[in-house]
Amino acid sequence: GEDVEQSLFLSVREGDSSVINCTYTDSSSTYLYWYKQEPGAGLQLLTYIFSNMDMKQDQRLTVLLNKKDKHLSLRIADTQTGDSAIYFCAESIDTDKLIFGTGTRLQVFP
Amino acid sequence: DTAVSQTPKYLVTQMGNDKSIKCEQNLGHDTMYWYKQDSKKFLKIMFSYNNKELIINETVPNRFSPKSPDKAHLNLHINSLELGDSAVYFCASSQGGIGGSNTGELFFGEGSRLTVL
Numbered sequence: 001g002e003d004v005e006q007s008l009f010l011s012v013r014e015g016d017s018s019v020i021n022c023t024y025t026d027s028s029s030t031y032l033y034w035y036k037q038e039p040g041a042g043l044q045l046l047t048y049i050f051s052n053m054d055m056k057q058d059q060r061l062t063v064l065l066n067k068k069d070k071h072l073s074l075r076i077a078d079t080q081t082g083d084s085a086i087y088f089c090a091e092s093i094d095t096d097k098l099i100f101g102t103g104t105r106l107q108v109f110p
Numbered sequence: 111d112t113a114v115s116q117t118p119k120y121l122v123t124q125m126g127n128d129k130s131i132k133c134e135q136n137l138g139h140d141t142m143y144w145y146k147q148d149s150k151k152f153l154k155i156m157f158s159y160n161n162k163e164l165i166i167n168e169t170v171p172n173r174f175s176p177k178s179p180d181k182a183h184l185n186l187h188i189n190s191l192e193l194g195d196s197a198v199y200f201c202a203s204s205q206g207g208i209g210g211s212n213t214g215e216l217f218f219g220e221g222s223r224l225t226v227l
Binding site: 037 | 114150152153215
């Protein structure tokens with residue numbers, strides 16, 4: 001199947017780290033992505049990782065990829081209230097198709 | 111300048127009506143998409159077009175008919191609207207599709223919220 005699974009909710013205190021997890025299905029995906037959706041807006045690409053990498057760091061964001069377990073995670077360091085949003089992982093299937101995960105709603109409280 | 115713009119942003123209509131949503135991108139991309147996001151925020155691809163040619167049609171009912179007059183526009187027409195069509199419809203674009211040597215970043219519009227009564 002093409003199910004990309006994520007936990008639905010995550011609540012963290014401001015300043016803590018957030019870790020959002022994702023399991024995907026297609027081991028042939030070339031890239032895996034994290035998108036962010038703020039209320040009333042479309043999705044925006046946060047970061048992506050090439051499938052032959054294990055880790056990618058981009059400022060406060062760290063992406064970990066475990067290809068054996070088909071597990072992708074996004075760690076946000078020093079989480080801020082502005083990070084509150086829905087986060088979607090996505091895998092590329094075929095040449096013109098992104099399959100999105102179920103989305104994780106991150107809530108950051110002071 | 112808005113990169114991917116959709117109109118209308120909100121649409122409320124009665125069951126059985128026909129409606130259209132328009133999408134335009136000024137990024138010079140050659141691939142455009144329609145995604146549907148339901149009330150639980152699940153996002154599913156509906157169609158993709160590359161240079162005006164239909165590439166993906168994800169078992170969407172034929173009441174939905176996309177039209178791409180040129181590579182900068184992808185419109186969505188929906189006939190005989192049903193309650194289950196209520197959702198937010200997102201248009202997106204990318205350069206060169208996804209996979210291979212392309213990173214496949216999608217640029218999304220702000221969405222069109224369709225409510226069918």
